[in-house]
Amino acid sequence: MVMGVLTLVMSACSEDTVMPKLERPKQADTDEDLLKDSVYLYTYGFYLWQDDLPDWFGDVRGNTGRFNSADAVLESLKTYAQDEKGNPLDRFSFLDRWGTVNAEIQQGLAGSFGFDVRYHNDTDLYIKKVDPGSPADQAGVKRGWQVLRINGRSDLSLASIEADNFDFLFNALDGNSVDLLLRKPDGSEVSLQLNRSNYQLQPILASQVYTVGEKKVGYFAFDAFVSTLNDWGNATYVKQQLDQLMTRFEGAGVEEMIVDLRYNGGGAVVTAEYLSNLLAPSSVGSGLMYTNKVNPRLDDFLLAHRVRIDFSPVHFHKTNALNLRRIYFLVTEGTASASELLINNLTPHVDVKLIGEHRTYGKPVGFFNWNILGVDLYAVSFQTFNSVGYGNYFSGMEVDKLIYDDLTKDFGDVEEDMIAEALYYVRNGSFSDQQVSPQAKTAVNGTKTRTPSLNGVLDNRRNKGMYLF
Structure with a gap:
């Protein structure tokens, strides 16, 4: 009986019989697959350096499928546009999976401990700033307090922190709670625990009016370009605060201004434009403020997607009476994007002096957000140039x-060194003869040293942005 079955099977399979080809069941597209494809397609559509991107249209999935995430696809695309030395021009494009940028810049909302740190020398870590209204602020923490211990660890030296690629420090700063031992300027110590929470960002950290001889000098520390307009085009609390501040400066007869942008990584373009108008001299009238460069096919792309973004030249529209003769910008490598746009806008129209650490970050380009499956894509889409056509400061100012x-x-x-130098110039019409070596570990003021390389890493933890919403 077994032989009969075998004979039947053999006779059914003649030489002309075509066996069916076995195929692996096709897997359904995942959201990440679709996101990877979309990152390529939309980045290509509005990327500033569109002509440098690879042509994957013949097999988008075959190309994006080589990457394990949409973030990895974008990181690959960022490598194609290069400067004359072969360095990537795009250090900036990113995916925001949590809507953090929109919350912070457009709505002024933050969720953190509310403090940042910086090294004063190779061994000493300090609080560099505290956000008003944050958990750190409510606990009484101030800039200038030394950090002695974090989560039980007291060895916070540069060498120790570098040894684990900053993982300990960054994990502590990004956690849900943190234990700190801090030393105040008077030598007393305080131990406290902070819990992460949400709060409203207050970008004006401090303001003053100084009297230098017969001159009145304004000062304000501006920490982020939180939008002056909301989603409906109405004024936000930031616009109101800036208006009140400038009215105060006008009333005091301020002639020169110190604008402290040392940690300001940027924000909304509309705020940079508004502040440019407030600080510009009256002579600007309605003259050109800046122009944008975009890829030549961007208008068609936006039209096809029924999106309207105006990249026409931007002109001054000054309405306040403040008429400054000189502006001193205090900067570090963390000064970026919308901060640099503000500086670049004003440089052709008023005497601008930059005081600080070497050079700014170098980001003359910006984004608009494109939401894909709940993820915001920020791919570089425009570059700005001031009224005299300057805008290639990719290596910083x-x-x-x-x-x-x-x-x-x-x-x-x-008595803070940067402010003191600005006030010296106000008083004398020139900078002091204080000389500082640009080398990373040169002594300054006796035993003080600086660690710019590490501080650059710390300062750049915050997003560097120039955003159109």
Whole structure:
């Protein structure tokens, strides 16, 4: 009987019989697959350096499928546009999976402990700033307090923190709670625990009016370009605060201004434009503020998607009476994007002096957000140029006077090194003869040293952005 079955099977399979080809069941597309494809397609559509991108249209999935995430796809695309030395021009494009940028810049909402740190020398870590209204602020923490211990660890030296690629420090700063031992300027110590929570960002950290001889000098520390307009085009609390501040400066007869942007990584373009108008001299009238460069096919792309974004030239529209003759910008490598746009907008129209650490970050380009499956894509889509056509500061803007951040003094303190240098110029019409070596570990003021390389890493933890919403 077995032989009969075998004979039947053999006779059914003649030489002309075609066996069916076995195929693996096709897997359904995952959201990440679709996101990877979309990152390529939309980045290509509005990327500033569109012509440098690879052509994957013949097999989008075959190309994006080589990457394990949409973030990895974008990181690959960022490598194609290069400068004359072969360095990628795009250090900036990113995916925001949690809507953090929109919350912080458009709505002014933050969720953190509310403090940042910086190294004063190779061993000493300090609080560099505290957000008003944050958990750190409510606990009484101030800029200029030394950090002695974090989560039980007291060895916070540069060498120790670098040994694990900053993982310990960054994990502590990004956690849900943190234990700190801090030393105040008077030598007393305080131990506290902070819990992460949400709060409203207050970008004006401090403001002052100084009297220098017969001159009135304004000062304000501006920490982020939170939008001056909401989603419906109405004024936000930031616009109101800026208006009140400038009215105060006008009333005091301020002639020169110190704008402290040392940690300001940017934000909304509309705020940079508004502040440019407030600080510009009356002579700007309605003249050109800046222009945008975009890829030549962007308008067609936006039209096809029924999206309207205006990239036409932007002109000044000054309405306040403040008429400054000189502006001193205090900067570090963390000064970026919308901060640099503000500086670049004003440089052709008023005497601008940059005081600080070497050069700014170098980001003359910006984004608009494109939501894909609940994820915001920020791919570089425009570059700005001021009224005289300058906008290629990808390596940063060099300072006129090299002065390091003095972490032992609070914002607005006349003895803080950067502020003191600006006030010296107000008084004397020139910079002091204080010389500072640009080398990373050169002694300054006796035993003080600086660690710019590490501080650059710390400062750049915050997103560097110039955003159109």
